[in-house]
Amino acid sequence: MSTHRPLVVVGDTLLDEDIEGVSTRLAPDAPAPVVDVTADRRRPGGAGLAAELATHGGREVVLVTALGDDPASEAVRGSLLGRVRLVELPLRGSLPVKTRVLASGRPLVRIDRGGGAPGKPDGAVREALAEAHAVLVADYGRHTAGAVREHLAAAARRLPLVWDPHPRGDVPVPGARIVTPNAAEACALSPGDGQSLRAYAERGTDLAERWKAAAVAVTLGEGGVLLTRPGAGTPMLVPAPYRADGDPCGAGDCFAAATAAALADGALPEEAVQRAVAEAAAFVAAGGAGNPALWQISPPSPAQEAPETDPFALADRVRARGGTVVATGGCFDLLHAGHVGLLESARRIGDCLIVCVNSDESVTRLKGPGRPLNPVPDRIRVLAGLGSVDAVAVFEEDTPAALLHRLRPDVWVKGGDYSVDELPEAEALRAWGGQAVVLPYLDGRSTTLLARRAARAAVVPVRPPAP
Structure with a gap:
């Protein structure tokens, strides 16, 4: 990740307000629920929320948006102070305010107020996009993107640009790396029959061709994300890593922000989408945009690991919502079919899978000189790229017992013909009531056998072609 060139978010900022309470009776003058208010929270929404989410991991973020002199605009400025750098367009009118009334966490009604049109950009907008490492367009149909379209088109020709579209918004500029409509937006933007994966794949391909985008990622909620490209190629479906029971408000902003951040880090579109799906699931599970902690804590510093990938934070989140934490361990030096089957x-078995990996020194002690074949950063990246793996933790010792005492998984998994009582980790798990289990392992698959097979192939003489 670049520490000098920021991620620039361009789009329509809103002010979101949640009025929370409980409802136990109807009004005497109408069959309408009476809500006794317990909390009233306000926060930036739209592009403002996307910009805040993009700062996670210590990234510098610039937000290009239209703000005015109204109280809602001042509230947004105050919330974003010290979190993102604002580059403002003038706003003719007032900032839109979206108010949700919730009873026991369930929305009853939404009230929309205000609205205006962005003015012309100045040189500061051009300078912000010129120094960008990647760009995210958060389009909420208020035409901020349209006001700076010329600058966005130029940016798309030289750096990754992600466009989160809106049916009433502006058409993505040609050359966007990924466009991220949700299912409803895809249906509105590309009408067709049915809501099957095939139908959404056809819509995604149609939109990619019409917009001249490199790819279109249609978000399907709990169904994951369908990544499509122009032409008749086979789409890629990225399922959600687990069922996230929480407020989905803001999940699309989280997905788009995480996608843009991953592309800025050099990820391929397929890698970016996989990372973004995992981050969006964790975001929803933590309470979505309504999670008070999102705005109560300072943005993490660059030295901190993103909470979505930290194994200990992940285990705490899953336990907090009553889920089952599953862990397994090993060297995973050359990932093969046996490993993949075991991990899947x-x-x-549970709601997340954390893989405990031996450090390079630990592998050498266990396997001997010449091992590992792949250093631990490479092994971590390969494992983290699997859809079945939610997080990876490294341990230096010969066994992961000390690491397990920190993770405290509910289930510890090993593959092969072990007896549960023979596992060195079994005693550690008994300390907190965890359970060790053994899963079947594919016969004939092992890193040692693969290495020997590769060594034999390397010394086989090549016969010259027959005359």
């Missing part, structure tokens, strides 16, 4: 089976 382990993930299905």
Whole structure:
């Protein structure tokens, strides 16, 4: 990740307000619920929320948006102070305010007020986009993107640009790296029959061709994300890593922000979408945009690991919502079919899977000189790229017992012909009531066998072609 060139978010900022309470009776003069208010929270929404989410991991973020002199605009400025750098367009009118009334966490009604049109950009907008490392357009149909369209078109020709569209918004500029409509937006923007994966794939391909985008990622809520490209290629479906029971408000902003951040880090579109799906699931599970902690804590510093990938934070979040934490461990030096089958089976046991990996020194002690074949950063990246793996933790010792005492998983998984009582980790798990289990392992698959097979192939003489 670049520490000198920021991620620039361009789009329509709103002020979101949640009026929370409980409802136990109807009004005497109408069949309408009476809500006894317990909390009233206000926060930036739209592009403002996307910009805040993009700062996670210590990233510098610039927000290009239209703000005015009204109280809602001042509230947004105050909330974003010290979090993102604002580059403002003048706003003719007032900032839109979206108010949700919730009873026991369930929305009853939404009230929309205000609205205006952005004015012309100045040189500061051009300078912000010129120094960008990547760009995210958060389009909420208020035409901020349209006001700076010329600058966005130029940016798309030289750096990753992600466009989160709106049916009443502006058409994405040609050359966008990924456009991220949700299912309803895809249906509105590309009408067609049905809501099957095939139908959404056809819509995504149609939109990618019409917009001249490199890819379109249609978000399907709990169904994951369907990544499509122009032409008749096969789409890629990225399922959600687990069912996230929480407020989905803001999940689309989280997905788009995480996608743009991953592309800024050099990820391929497929890698960016996988990372963004995992981050969006964790965001929803933590309470979505309504999570008070989102705005009560300072943005993490660059030295901190993103909370979505930190194994200990992940385990705490899953336990907090009553889920089951599953862990497994090993060297994972050359990932093969046996590993993949084991990890997929382990993930299905609970609500997250954390893989404990031996450090390079630990592998050498266990396997001997010449091992590992792949250093631990490479092994971590390969494991983290699997859809079945939610987080990876490294341990230096010969066994992961000390690490397990910190993670405290509910289930510890090993593959092969072990007896549960023979596992060195079994005693550690008993300290907090965890359970060790053994899963079947594919016969004939092992890193040692693969290495020997590769060594034999390397010394086989090549016969010259027959005359």
